[in-house]
Amino acid sequence: MIALIDIGNSRTKYCVVSQGKRGSVQSFANELLSNEYLSQCFNRINKLIVASVSHNKLTDKIELWCHEQNIDYQQVVSEKSKNGVCSAYHQPSQLGVDRWLTLIAAKALYPSKNTLIVDAGTATTIDLIASNGAHQGGWILAGIETLFSCVQENTSQVKAKVVKTASLSFGLNSSENVNNATWAATVGAINLAVTQSEQQGVVIDEILLTGGNGGALASLLSHQCKVIEDLVFIGLQAYI
Template sequence: MLVLLDIGNTRTKYCFVNQGKRSPQQAILNQSISNAFLCENFSSVLKVVVASVSNTAATDQINAWCLGNNIVYQQVYSEIKKNKIVSGYEDPNQLGVDRWLALIGAARLYPNKNLLIIDAGTATTIDFLLASGQHQGGWILAGVKLLISSVLSETTQVKANLEEKESLAFGFNTSENVHNAAWAATIGAIHLAISKIENQGLILDEVIITGGNGDSLAQLITHKSTVISELVFNGIEAYI
């Protein structure tokens, strides 16, 4: 049995693979990763496969724990090419591994399709992948919560209710204005990406959304989309 770990900015998602079948993902706050947690949850696995956007403290701890328990440790990194997928970055190592694995995972699910892939978490990333497997680059913008918090932290007179429902409507109070603008900015970027693709004369076969805000974004964009919460794990599986 293997365990796959996707270490993000604040949370680590993980799932098990046994005889080719993947369990539903679970999640833990990064700060809660400890040797006790690893022993309790992963002591029966033969191999740990890790993808991490930046948290070297967590990967170092997991690697050391694996070494001490005779468990194989493998970390996945962005690279120039994997199978048919070719990175669009001048320096492929600079492409976040979560984005890289989302590209691979999307292509495994939708081979030979033009794909727009949106990962809506702490940051919102937008990437375009040609049916040939060539990554056409993308955008990174602050996630919805970061967009909201940046306004609140930099403007002393602006206050907002943190429980506002997602909406693209014009707001009738400051709280609605701040929240709805964050959603509008994010949706606007997605719609612009779709327009740029279509203006090139290309057919966009699928819009794939993942990340914590995925369901909300899917309800707000006008283009048909599919939410795949475990997209990164589909990418990690290409490495096992």
């Protein structure tokens, strides 16, 4: 069996692949990663395939543990091309590996469609891939929670509490003002990305949403879209 591991800025997600089929995705906070936890989760695994946008100390810890347990270790990094996908970056290694994997996944799922990918986590990333597999570039902006924290930390008079409901309505108090604005800013960026894509000569066929806030964003968008929670893992599976 092979474990696919996606290390994000704050959480690590993983799933096990057996006979070509992915199991359910599990997750834990990055600070919980330890040799004991690795042994508990991956004691029956033959190989670990890891992608990380976090600190090297986490991948170093996993690699050392694999070496001690005689388990194959592979870390995926962004490349110039793979499986018909070609990076738009002049220095491909600088494209976040999570974004790279969603491009590979989008190409695998929709090989002949122009696709806009929105990964809504700690940061919200937006990437465009044309039907021929050419990455057209993208944007990185602060995620929903990060936008909220930024306002809280950099203003002295705005006092707001987190509101769990995603809404684009004009707020009637400071908490609603700040919370709803984070969603509005993100939805506005996605809408503008659709327009920008058309100006670059690429008419969007599919919009894919993933990441922790993907589902909530889907409920706010006027454009038709699909939520694919395991998009990164579809990309990771291409490295088996």
